[in-house]
Amino acid sequence: MKYFLIVFVTVICSLGNVVRAQQIDPSSVNVKELSDSQINQIVNEIEKRGLSDEEAIAVARMKGASSAQINEVMQRIRQARNGSVGIGSTNGGANYQTINDDSTKGNSLSKKQSFELNDADETFGYSLFNTKNLTFEPSVNIPTPKNYILGIGDEVVITVWGASQATYQLQVSKEGTINIPDIGPVNVFGQTFESVSKKIEKHLTGIYQGMKGQNPNTYAEVSLGALRSIKVNVVGEVNVPGTYTVPATAAAYNVLYLSGGPNRNGSFRSIQILRDGKSIETIDVYEFLLRGEVIDNLNLKENDIIYVPSYRSKVHLSGSFKRSGYFETLEETTIADIIELAGGFENNAFQKNLTVIRKTDSELKYKDVAKADFDSFILENGDEIISGQLLNRYENRVTISGAVFRPGSYELSEGMMLTDLIDKAEGFIPEVYMQRGIITRLNEDGSYQNISFRLNDVLEGSWNTQLQREDEVTIRSVQDMKEEELITVKGFVNNPGELPFASNMTLADVIFITGGFQNDADINEIEISRRLSFDEGQEYTNQLGHIFTFNVSRDLQLSDADQDFKIEPYDVINVRKAPGIREGGSVIITGEVMRTGTYSLDNRKERISDLINRSGGLTPLAYSKGAMLQREVKLTEQERVQRQLMIERDSLLGLEMEQHEQVGIRLDKILNNPGSSDDLLLAAGDKIYIPREIRTVKISGNVMNPISMTYKNGKRAKFFIKQAGGFDIRPKRSSVYVVSANGISKTTKNYVLFKRYPKVEPGSEIMVPQRPESNVGVGQWVAIGSAITGLAISITSLANILK
Numbered sequence: 001m002k003y004f005l006i007v008f009v010t011v012i013c014s015l016g017n018v019v020r021a022q023q024i025d026p027s028s029v030n031v032k033e034l035s036d037s038q039i040n041q042i043v044n045e046i047e048k049r050g051l052s053d054e055e056a057i058a059v060a061r062m063k064g065a066s067s068a069q070i071n072e073v074m075q076r077i078r079q080a081r082n083g084s085v086g087i088g089s090t091n092g093g094a095n096y097q098t099i100n101d102d103s104t105k106g107n108s109l110s111k112k113q114s115f116e117l118n119d120a121d122e123t124f125g126y127s128l129f130n131t132k133n134l135t136f137e138p139s140v141n142i143p144t145p146k147n148y149i150l151g152i153g154d155e156v157v158i159t160v161w162g163a164s165q166a167t168y169q170l171q172v173s174k175e176g177t178i179n180i181p182d183i184g185p186v187n188v189f190g191q192t193f194e195s196v197s198k199k200i201e202k203h204l205t206g207i208y209q210g211m212k213g214q215n216p217n218t219y220a221e222v223s224l225g226a227l228r229s230i231k232v233n234v235v236g237e238v239n240v241p242g243t244y245t246v247p248a249t250a251a252a253y254n255v256l257y258l259s260g261g262p263n264r265n266g267s268f269r270s271i272q273i274l275r276d277g278k279s280i281e282t283i284d285v286y287e288f289l290l291r292g293e294v295i296d297n298l299n300l301k302e303n304d305i306i307y308v309p310s311y312r313s314k315v316h317l318s319g320s321f322k323r324s325g326y327f328e329t330l331e332e333t334t335i336a337d338i339i340e341l342a343g344g345f346e347n348n349a350f351q352k353n354l355t356v357i358r359k360t361d362s363e364l365k366y367k368d369v370a371k372a373d374f375d376s377f378i379l380e381n382g383d384e385i386i387s388g389q390l391l392n393r394y395e396n397r398v399t400i401s402g403a404v405f406r407p408g409s410y411e412l413s414e415g416m417m418l419t420d421l422i423d424k425a426e427g428f429i430p431e432v433y434m435q436r437g438i439i440t441r442l443n444e445d446g447s448y449q450n451i452s453f454r455l456n457d458v459l460e461g462s463w464n465t466q467l468q469r470e471d472e473v474t475i476r477s478v479q480d481m482k483e484e485e486l487i488t489v490k491g492f493v494n495n496p497g498e499l500p501f502a503s504n505m506t507l508a509d510v511i512f513i514t515g516g517f518q519n520d521a522d523i524n525e526i527e528i529s530r531r532l533s534f535d536e537g538q539e540y541t542n543q544l545g546h547i548f549t550f551n552v553s554r555d556l557q558l559s560d561a562d563q564d565f566k567i568e569p570y571d572v573i574n575v576r577k578a579p580g581i582r583e584g585g586s587v588i589i590t591g592e593v594m595r596t597g598t599y600s601l602d603n604r605k606e607r608i609s610d611l612i613n614r615s616g617g618l619t620p621l622a623y624s625k626g627a628m629l630q631r632e633v634k635l636t637e638q639e640r641v642q643r644q645l646m647i648e649r650d651s652l653l654g655l656e657m658e659q660h661e662q663v664g665i666r667l668d669k670i671l672n673n674p675g676s677s678d679d680l681l682l683a684a685g686d687k688i689y690i691p692r693e694i695r696t697v698k699i700s701g702n703v704m705n706p707i708s709m710t711y712k713n714g715k716r717a718k719f720f721i722k723q724a725g726g727f728d729i730r731p732k733r734s735s736v737y738v739v740s741a742n743g744i745s746k747t748t749k750n751y752v753l754f755k756r757y758p759k760v761e762p763g764s765e766i767m768v769p770q771r772p773e774s775n776v777g778v779g780q781w782v783a784i785g786s787a788i789t790g791l792a793i794s795i796t797s798l799a800n801i802l803k
Contacts, residue, residue, distance in 0.1 A: 031072040039076045046077075071244055071258050078242070123314065123326040124341065125268040125285050129261025146194040151248065151302070152176065153228030156188065158200060162218040163210045169225055182207050197222040232300050234259040236308035237266030251297045252283055255306055267311040269328050273298055274305040286328070286341065315379050317342050319387035320349030329379050336374040338385065350388040357384040398467050400425050402475035403432040416467050419458060428455065433476040439465070440472040487567055489514050491575035492521035505567040508556040511575075517554060522578040524551045529572040585684020589615050592622030592690045606682050608665065609674035618671075623693035626741030626763050627667035630660040632685035660687070664744035691741065694763035699724040701768035702731045717748070717757040717766045732771040739765045 046056050150156070156178050158168040170178040176189025183203050188196045200222050205211045210218030229245045232255050239260030246255060252273055262268055271283035283296045300306075313329045315338060322343035329338065335354060345351055354374075356367040359382040369377050379385075396412040404425040413420075418439070422428070432455065439451040455475070457463035467473075485501035487510065494515030507526065517523060528548040536543070550562050567573075584601045594616025603610075608629070618624060663680070667690065670679045697720050698708040704725025712719065717738055721727065733755065737747045741763030749756040760766065 029069065031069050031076065034073075034076065036080065039073075039080045042073070043077055043080055071246075075240055075242065122264050123262075123268065123311075123328060124323065125289060125328070126261065128285060128289060129257050129259075145249075146192065148193040148224070148249070149301075150188045150191055150193060150196055151228055151230075152189065154248070155225030155227070156196070156200070157223045157225045158204070159221045159223070160204070160208065160218065161220075162216070164208050164218045172228075180204075193224065230300065230302040230304075233303070233305045234308070235305060237263050237310050238308045239263045246300070249299070251299050252281070252306060253288075253294070253297050255300065256283075259306075262308050262311075265310050266308045267328060269330055270309055270312070272307040272309070273300070274307055275301060290341065313379070313381035315381075315383040315385060317385050317387075320346040320389050321387055322346055329381075333379050334375055335369060335377045335379065335385065338379060339374065345387060348389050350390050355386040355388075357386070358382070394470065396469060398469070398471045398473070400473040400475065402480070403429045403477040404475055405429060412467060412469055412471075417464050418453075418467060418473065419464055421467060421473060422458070428475065429477065431477045431479060433478050433481050436476075438474045439467075440474065441468060442470045485569035487570065488572045489575070490572065492518040492577055493575050494518060501567070501569040503566075506558065506563065507550055507565065507567065507573065508552055508558050510567060510573055511552060511556055516556075517575065520577050520581045522576045523554060525576070526550050526552060527574045527576070528567075529574070530568060531570055583684060587611060587682050587684070587686040587688070589688045589690075591627075591688075592619040592692055593617065594619060601682060601684060604681075607675065607679045608667070608670050608682065608688065609679050611682060611688065612667075612671065618690060621692045622690050623741065623763065624667040624671065624690065625761055626691045626694070627665060628689050628691075628742050629663040629665050629680070630687040630689075631663050631683060633661050660685075662743045664742055666742065666744075691763070694741065696763070697760055698765040699768070700765060702728045702770040703768050704728050711760070711762045714759075716759050720760060720766055721768065727768065728770075730771040730773070732769040735769045737767050739767065 150172055152172050152174055154172045156168075156170045156172065158166075158170065158180070160166040168180060170180065172178055172188055173185075175185070177185040177187050179185050180200070180203060183206065186199065186203060188199070191199075201211075201220055204220050208218045208220070210216055211220065227248045230248050230250070231243050231245055232250070233243050234241050234255055238256075239262075241259065244255050244258050246258070252271075256271070262271070268285040271285070272279045273281040273283070281296055281298045287293045287296070311328050312331075313333070314326050315329055315333075316326050317324045317338065321339070322345070324342070327338055327341050335356075339345070351371060353368050353370045356369055356377070356379075358365045358367060358380060394409075397409050398412045398416070398421055399409045400421055401407045404422065405427060406425045408425075410421060410424050434455045437453050437455055437458075439453070441449050441451060443449060451465065453463055453465075486498045487501050487505075488498050489496050489510060493511060494517075496514060499510065499513055507528065511517065526549065528550070530546045530548065532543065532545055548565070550558070550565070552558060552562075582604065586598050586600045588598050589611055590596045593612065596615065599611060599614055612618065665680065666678055670676070673679070695711045696708045697711050699720050700706050703721055704727070707724055709720065709723055717736055721736070727733065734748060734750045736757060737745050738758045738760055739745050740761055746758035748758060
């Protein structure tokens with residue numbers, strides 16, 4: 001909280017004016033979260049105002065701080081004063097026991113924080129006094145016990161009502177009396193609350209006559225108000241030893257909680273309560289933890305001492321116990337006792353014996369303790385008890401599986417025979433395979449062996465055997481010994497796939513089982529493919545199988561001859577698509593036609609010219625030479641996958657991959673000669689585009705000034721290249737080509753002495769490729785020149801010889 005310091009200075013020093021604007025309940029302050037600097041400021045305020053520790057504590061209690069908060073703050077203050085937890089007060093307060101536990105010296109953490117960092121989960125019982133979920137903070141908001149002994153500082157409240165009314169709040173004086181008005185001093189010190197109540201009521205009848213008689217009209221009640229505080233010393237092996245101020249109702253567990261409980265060396269089982277120099281009670285915390293018994297939780301008195309000695313003996317449990325870790329033991333503690341402390345074994349524990357590792361003067365020693373000795377084996381300090389787990393095996397199990405009515409695992413009884421196990425499994429099912437069964441037996445060395453038998457021999461009583469542990473008996477059915485008999489239906493039926501074979505099945509039965517024909521099915525030629533029989537397959541031939549064809553009406557009627565044909569296992573039935581059924585699809589025409597849009601194909605022989613006529617013909621602005629046809633690409637499955645990968649790659653690069661291919665057409669020739677070879681048949685998905693005439697030409701590639709320019713009628717590519725500034729560096733003149741508006745390319749024709757560049761039409765693009773750089777160096781040119789020179793000399797010499 002932001003105002004911890006302000007609130008607690010107010011609680012301790014009554015600085016009300018400091019926090020008038022902050023109405024914070026002091027009981028909500030978390031002392032553990034106060035910083036060291038805040039504690040130091042609290043110390044300075046106490047000393048500045050001349051308060052003793054006890055005076056500061058009294059003010060804090062009056063403001064509503066709990067006893068636990070006050071004790072924790074005072075411990076932090078003692079740490080701040082001289083760097084350790086317990087020191088004598090410098091302001092007239094009580095002297096506090098000095099702590100000698102190294103785990104807390106010089107540590108500014110609160111006592112619980114300090115110990116959790118050093119000794120967490122050290123010994124069974126530690127968490128009882130160091131958990132956030134269970135507290136033993138002394139409670140003052142409880143009915144006053146009748147046997148409560150009044151002492152100096154207790155407040156007695158007397159309430160009178162009825163015909164007379166009065167309220168008295170009287171504090172027990174140092175003389176041990178309370179002064180009742182009109183009555184005088186009444187001695188109450190050292191007496192029980194019950195006896196004091198009766199004494200006070202008796203005195204009150206002397207001044208209130210209405211309390212007497214059988215019909216009183218005045219009544220009185222005696223109760224306790226604020227209880228006195230007592231000081232209790234906690235010494236020995238505890239986390240935070242010292243003197244604690246607690247309510248007079250506090251018991252031993254309350255103070256042990258405030259001190260953090262025993263430390264790593266402290267005993268949980270022999271805690272002593274000392275009064276007037278004598279031990280009046282011994283506390284065994286394990287009795288509370290295991291049985292919930294708190295009979296040793298004695299109510300404390302002023303100057304009582306709680307002494308926590310060092311533990312005498314500890315043992316460690318590991319393995320398959322419900323609780324593991326360190327446990328404190330007493331004299332004559334046995335393994336049976338420690339198992340009870342651990343809550344017993346886990347379900348998978350091996351309980352036949354335990355392993356005890358014992359420390360000798362020089363080394364370790366193993367001891368195997370049998371279950372019969374658990375009650376007599378006495379544990380020693382430092383013993384480690386280890387419990388193993390059950391083996392993953394059975395000592396009396398046999399198993400039967402397969403063609404019996406109740407397969408599974410069964411108990412192996414003494415002298416159990418194979419027939420006994422079959423009887424337990426309620427015998428064989430009717431379709432059992434009688435020729436063979438197998439017993440799989442586990443040998444002593446971990447290997448397996450098979451024992452085979454005929455079921456007929458077992459049933460007739462001519463063969464039997466005694467079973468052993470982990471025997472597995474396997475029985476098969478007739479169907480288990482066969483290949484799974486299926487038939488396959490493919491093609492245009494409503495539910496194609498594999499079907500289980502059944503005897504006496506006809507083709508019509510199969511069509512019925514698959515849900516009948518689809519609308520597009522060819523019922524006039526249904527093919528059945530049958531594999532070779534076992535006998536046919538014994539010799540090598542070129543024959544792969546047998547093919548049968550049938551026709552079946554849509555109402556699943558077969559001819560008399562076909563009725564006798566029976567389906568056999570593994571037949572494959574193919575129902576094809578009717579030959580006349582084709583997907584018509586549609587085509588799209590856009591651009592300079594009268595009626596653009598999508599047109600359905602209703603004739604397999606429809607051509608480009610037919611589509612132009614259906615669309616109303618070309619508009620006056622149409623440029624027929626620039627017409628283009630895009631056709632959907634038909635891909636194989638492998639090509640489709642590769643293309644999809646390329647599309648995904650290009651999409652990552654922000655590119656779009658064309659799903660069509662461009663087909664070069666000459667629409668002017670098509671319209672002049674409909675039905676010619678140029679007039680292509682249309683296919684579903686075709687897209688035709690007729691542009692307007694474009695009176696420009698584009699020059700691209702290796703020219704000085706790539707531009708688009710006005711078309712000049714009759715000019716060839718060379719003319720337009722000159723208009724673009726001519727060729728650039730390293731042009732490949734022989735490869736110049738022209739792409740027409742319809743996508744058709746025309747290349748340069750190369751002759752020996754000249755080149756003939758292609759003609760250019762409107763909307764064309766002239767492409768000038770670049771010649772690649774030569775990889776031939778100077779030395780290579782010299783070598784080539786030398787070779788040519790040598791060749792010329794050789795030719796000259798040969799000519800002279802011939803002359």
